Amino acid sequence: MAKELGVGIIGCGNISTTYLSLAPLFKGLKMLACADLNPNAAQLRAEEYGVKAQSVEDLLKNDELDVIVNLTIPATHFSVSKAILEAGKHVYSEKPLVLSLAEGEELRALAKAKNLSIGCAPDTFLGGAHQLARKYIDEGGIGRVTSGTCHVMSPGMEMWHPNPGFFFLAGGGPILDLGPYYIANLINLIGPVKRVAALTSMASPTRTITSQPLAGTVIPVETPTNIHALLEFVSGATITLSASWDVWSHRHNNMELYGTEGSIFVPDPNFFGGKVEASGKNKDIQPPEEWGHPFSKPNQESPQGPRANYRTAGLADMAMALLSGRDPRCSLDRTLHGIDVMTSILKSGQDGCFVDLATTCTQPAALGVDEALALLR
Numbered sequence: 517m518a519k520e521l522g523v524g525i526i527g528c529g530n531i532s533t534t535y536l537s538l539a540p541l542f543k544g545l546k547m548l549a550c551a552d553l554n555p556n557a558a559q560l561r562a563e564e565y566g567v568k569a570q571s572v573e574d575l576l577k578n579d580e581l582d583v584i585v586n587l588t589i590p591a592t593h594f595s596v597s598k599a600i601l602e603a604g605k606h607v608y609s610e611k612p613l614v615l616s617l618a619e620g621e622e623l624r625a626l627a628k629a630k631n632l633s634i635g636c637a638p639d640t641f642l643g644g645a646h647q648l649a650r651k652y653i654d655e656g657g658i659g660r661v662t663s664g665t666c667h668v669m670s671p672g673m674e675m676w677h678p679n680p681g682f683f684f685l686a687g688g689g690p691i692l693d694l695g696p697y698y699i700a701n702l703i704n705l706i707g708p709v710k711r712v713a714a715l716t717s718m719a720s721p722t723r724t725i726t727s728q729p730l731a732g733t734v735i736p737v738e739t740p741t742n743i744h745a746l747l748e749f750v751s752g753a754t755i756t757l758s759a760s761w762d763v764w765s766h767r768h769n770n771m772e773l774y775g776t777e778g779s780i781f782v783p784d785p786n787f788f789g790g791k792v793e794a795s796g797k798n799k800d801i802q803p804p805e806e807w808g809h810p811f812s813k814p815n816q817e818s819p820q821g822p823r824a825n826y827r828t829a830g831l832a833d834m835a836m837a838l839l840s841g842r843d844p845r846c847s848l849d850r851t852l853h854g855i856d857v858m859t860s861i862l863k864s865g866q867d868g869c870f871v872d873l874a875t876t877c878t879q880p881a882a883l884g885v886d887e888a889l890a891l892l893r
Contacts (some may be wrong), residue, residue, distance in 0.1 A: 639830025643788025644812025716865025
């Protein structure tokens, strides 16, 4: 089998630049082509990154491509991923993979019938900070995890995104847009969820865009923008998850997990790096011993300073898994369990009751220093 997979992209919006610029860091990937319903967008990306611009139809027929990355808007993820599978290509999708568990099961059946694989972001749980937290928990640093809190809250997307309307429609909202980072990391750290309950609301039925180029445009809000959920894990741990775009400021940490022997403080799962801290029963909060994880190393400048950004690590891990015959860490089973968790949270908020999860999964294999280095060129 070839040592790398030919990769194409459908969807040439903002996130495509991340995949096209970071993919060369990793083994197993050869970026070859891109497509978009807007031919000018595809041509722009092609010229920027030295790949071939194609129509969506031609890209699906491209025999050089083994896997196609779906970077379209969430509402079209299912139909585009289905078309990719029907064309005989593996799928790697941006989150969320689909908007319902039924859609996900349909993709699973199609992939199985065609002997194809499906992977999905987020892959930030592979970051050095989160893998350090995983190592600390796995080694018994805080004992058995019993509870915890997660908070991802802000005023919303309309203040910075150039075209934020879809974030507030069905398939958007903070739980489906930002929840995947937190839920994927909780599965990484604790394992699968058993049942959920939630209260949901929205502060306003409309939003006014203040970012360019659509400043002043009023957009409808058709999905909850304020979600407070309770997750019971198979392990017995109970975690509170608050996801909101109705909060102007707060002082909550992104993620805290409490165990029988101590506590651990985990940075924002939306990013690969950040500061991990932990304490034992003595309540002395200190960073765990660093271990030089390559996905902690800053490689980009941001308004907040240097940061580690290794997005496409999940795609690279999927490629290497396909080439070697192992389980990918951003697997379909874990992705569908995450979809089940998120849609069950929204259902609980709508119906006012606990919802038992219909799916389960295993924890992904930890990605230690050597395993991460093996993904890099």
